[in-house]
Amino acid sequence: MACRRGNGIIVARARAHEAVTTLRRDAMSRMILGAALISTTSIFVRWAHVEPTTSAFYRMAFGGIMLLALQVARGRWRMPDRGEVGWLLLPALAFGADLMVWHRSIRIVGPGLATLLGNFQVFIMAAVGIVFYHERPGWRFALGVALALAGLWLLVGAGWQALSPEYRWGVLLGVLTGVAYAVYMLSLRQAQMRRASLTPERTLCIVSLLCAAMLAVAVGVEGSGFGIPDAHTWLALLGLAFFGQVLGWVLIARAMPQIPASLVGLLLLLQPVLSFVLDVLLFARPTGGIDWVGLALSLVGIFVASSRAARKV
Numbered sequence: 235m236a237c238r239r240g241n242g243i244i245v246a247r248a249r250a251h252e253a254v255t256t257l258r259r260d261a262m263s264r265m266i267l268g269a270a271l272i273s274t275t276s277i278f279v280r281w282a283h284v285e286p287t288t289s290a291f292y293r294m295a296f297g298g299i300m301l302l303a304l305q306v307a308r309g310r311w312r313m314p315d316r317g318e319v320g321w322l323l324l325p326a327l328a329f330g331a332d333l334m335v336w337h338r339s340i341r342i343v344g345p346g347l348a349t350l351l352g353n354f355q356v357f358i359m360a361a362v363g364i365v366f367y368h369e370r371p372g373w374r375f376a377l378g379v380a381l382a383l384a385g386l387w388l389l390v391g392a393g394w395q396a397l398s399p400e401y402r403w404g405v406l407l408g409v410l411t412g413v414a415y416a417v418y419m420l421s422l423r424q425a426q427m428r429r430a431s432l433t434p435e436r437t438l439c440i441v442s443l444l445c446a447a448m449l450a451v452a453v454g455v456e457g458s459g460f461g462i463p464d465a466h467t468w469l470a471l472l473g474l475a476f477f478g479q480v481l482g483w484v485l486i487a488r489a490m491p492q493i494p495a496s497l498v499g500l501l502l503l504l505q506p507v508l509s510f511v512l513d514v515l516l517f518a519r520p521t522g523g524i525d526w527v528g529l530a531l532s533l534v535g536i537f538v539a540s541s542r543a544a545r546k547v
Contacts, residue, residue: 261492264485265501271482273508276345277516278474279337283467285458286337291449292462292471293333297479298442304480305439314440318432321425325418326444332414333445334452335407342404344519346510347389350532351408353506354382356540358416378539381531388528434487442479503533 275293282289305311314322332352339348357379364371390397390405397405422441426432432440453460462468486502493501510529513519 261489262501264489265493266504268482268485268489269502269504270508271477271485273349273505273512275474275478275482276336276340276349276509277512278470278478279340280345280517281466282470282474283463284461284471285453285456286341287334287449287452287456288458288460289471289474290330290333290337291446291453291460293474293479294330294442294446294449296472296475298439298446300475300480301435301439301442301484305435310436314436318429318440319444321429321432322422322437322440322444325422325425326441327448328414328418328421329441330445330448330452332411332418333449335414336411339404339407339411342400343408344513344517346506346513346519348404348408348411349509350389350506350529351386351405352411352415353503353536354386354409354412355416355419356536357382358413359419360539362416362420375539378535378537380535381538382535385528385531385533385535388524388531392524435484438479438483438487503537507533 279286279289282292284292302311336348336352339351342348343351360371360375394402422437426437450460462471507529510519514521
């Protein structure tokens with residue numbers, strides 16, 4: 235009798251382990267697919283024949299409407315209260331600023347480098363932790379910074395004097411993208427900690443709609459206009475919203491809780507890698523061996539620094 239009971243416990247544990255393994259494998263597949271999908275956002279921005287702020291507006295507007303329709307169809311939508319809107323105003327403002335500068339950087343330096351520069355938000359977030367939360371960076375963070383900066387120097391620093399003023403401005407805009415994105419991530423994290431009702435999909439929907447409203451004002455101030463000139467641009471903007479703002483981030487949001495934080499950081503690095511490769515393949519970006527070494531060093535540095543942060547969290 236005891237033997238049978240023992241065998242039953244072993245079988246139950248084996249099944250539970252198999253179920254956990256299957257869930258993690260499925261989550262990793264969703265994370266990889268999500269990272270691959272969001273890597274296309276900079277490509278769609280490049281394809282759209284509209285001004286940078288206009289493409290940012292349509293990404294948020296179309297994406298927000300799609301997310302709203304998804305929640306209504308699943309019976310999960312309810313109007314946000316004042317508290318939820320209040321907590322999400324800063325993330326929406328930061329994300330709008332992020333998109334405005336990032337889309338301009340894409341136009342100038344290309345999708346690959348602009349996306350890589352935006353991922354330097356890892357170091358901005360770590361700096362906030364050091365200054366405001368008195369975190370100790372440790373040797374891994376110092377190594378990550380050194381590797382990332384060495385890689386960036388190989389990509390743009392070595393020939394900085396030969397670059398045009400416009401290209402230099404595009405690089406600086408890419409760095410500012412990282413700053414704005416870090417503010418977005420930090421404020422969004424704080425909002426979700428304070429308001430339990432802000433699930434990932436609901437949060438993404440509300441932020442998208444708030445951000446679209448803010449960007450609409452920016453488009454009006456700039457005088458860029460809301461016109462979509464051709465079918466090519468319609469497809470690019472719809473693809474930007476669906477693949478980048480909706481499907482990609484929904485897959486990532488659902489997968490993240492089931493994957494170790496360090497692995498999340500590694501898998502998300504697929505975004506800048508694929509964006510860089512797509513930039514080379516689709517837009518014939520001039521790229522030599524030094525550029526690939528610089529890309530690799532920057533990515534390794536970002537991962538090393540982010541894995542340190544993930545362990546502390």
